Amino acid sequence: MPKVLISDKMDPKAAQIFRERGIEVDEITGKTKDELIAIIGGYDGLAIRSATKVTKEVLAAATNLKVVGRAGIGVDNVDIPAASAAGVVVMNTPFGNSITTAEHAIALMFALARQLPEADASTQAGKWEKNRFMGVELTAKTLGLIGAGNIGSIVADRALGLKMKVIAYDPFLTAERALELGVEKVELDQLLARADFITLHTPLTDQTRNILSREALAKAKKGVRIINCARGGLVDEVALKEGLDSGHIGGAALDVFVEEPAKASPLFGTPNFISTPHLGASTTEAQVNVAIQVAEQMADFLIAGGVTNALNMPSLSAEEAPKLKPYMALAERLGSLLGQLAGDAIRGVAIEVEGAAAELNQKPITGAVLAGLMRVYSDTVNMVNAPTLARERGLDVREVRHDREGDYHTLVRVSAETAEGPRSVAGTLFGNGAPRLVEIFGIKVEADLAGPMLYIVNEDAPGFIGRLGTTLGQAGVNIGTFHLGRRAAGGEAVLLLSVDTAVDEALLADLRALPGVRTVHALRFG
Secondary structure: OOOOEOOOOOOOHHHHHHOOOOOOOEEOOOOHHHHHHHHHHHHOOEOOOOOOOHHHHHHHOOOOOOEEOOOOOOOOOOOOHHHHHHEEEEEEEEEEEEHHHHHHHHHHHHHHHOOOHHHHHHOOOOOOOOOOOOOOOOOOOOEEEEOOOHHHHHHHEEEEHOOOOOEOOOOOOHHHHHHHOOOEEOOHHHHHHHOOOEEEOOOOOOOOOEEOHHHHHHHHHOOOEEEEOOOOOOHHHHHHHHHHHHHHHHEEEOOOOOOOOOOOOOOOOOOOOEOOOOOOOOOOHHHHHHHHHHHHHHHHHHOOOOOEOOOOOEEEEHHHHHHHHHHHHHHHHHHHHHHHHHHHHHHEEEEEEEEEEHOHHHHHOOOOOOHHHHOOOOOOOOOOOOHHHHHHOOEEEEEEEEOOOOOOOOOEEEEEEEEOOOEEEEEEEOOOOEEHHHHOOOOOEEEEEOEEEEEEEEOOOOOOOHHHHHHHHHHHOEEEOOOOOOOOOEEEEEEEEEOOOOOOHHHHHHOOOOOOOEEEEEEEEE
């Protein structure tokens, strides 16, 4: 039974879902880093909010961990590269609090436009300063979105309903998607020059850090009002205060800060500044939604192998997983075969699918090939960290999908560019879903790939198989299955033998010394 730790306060429905799916769950919150390190080794899954920091040290101690699920969007508190290197899937729930966060941005835009916090404080202090609080309408104003993804698109929809004109800066926004959203795609400098209000809806990355820098704020339209409900660090807080003090910035509302909890900020007390304590996701509905979603996603992964909203692995639905499982097993063995035979000589790899395989999600098949291929370098490799290992080794990875009809109802081919030239292996699935090798380095052969095996290239000549059997028999090695292929009679032949026990180096040397032998490799599968 998989075991999950919920380490941050979360709606009780999360634990309920885990238990209903047959997963053991512990709810232990408020632990320090050292306390978490002391217990994390016993868990397959870790469900978190923003309080738990999943650091490299925590991941090193999490020897059984397979998945980290963040109930929410931001994963700043998870070391994703370290998780990937450890083979741990990192998931979030990008849609559970999208509406809530978008609505909070709209609420802050209204609050800035009509000076609602200051007017409330003044009125409750017994003043009646009706003439002091002169606001502006949102109608016909230009809203500039920095980031037009999930949340940004919801804000755009609401703003259009308020009869605002919406312009958007987002390098990933296509012209077709902009048209669908009803927004105008612009460059950042254009947005700064034209927007009456600016809202930010982008993750914090090296590219977006201080995207509203001192220089950018100086380019902004005089009197602009800025709202950030995304991530602290997108706006230069010191420069923002200077802009507010000078009057160049007409107002600002931040729900997020560089340092949180924000007990002190240069912005606090500045006129025309509104702050809230990271409330973007703080509605009853959002808290329930993200808890349910993270539990369902993690349960799907731990029980069925489904991968949803992962940040370091291709998505694979719980419905797809059973269909893809035999293809992934085939792909992993083909990758393993190529890795064991070609090893360090590999410079690039291409994964081709045709027939039934071409109708499926190819990303998991590619991940399985890389997992098998990289296993020659690491015994802890899996589909999560295999792409990272491949990149570290400088491997060029290509995917090819063929619509053509071939000799087999389904075929997966893995080709490698090596120092010795191109190498290719191909396999299919038999009717019962069993993986079967059908071609190796251009030679047709039908073979299972399981357990300890021997790969032998030899000259096709009479008497060789007898000498081989005698040598193995004298060493006490029993042959399980015997698969033979050759280019032509009397030419190069390939033997794949499954053996009951692993072959040691001394026996490999004896086999290589047999007349006619060109190559001998000991292989291992499973």
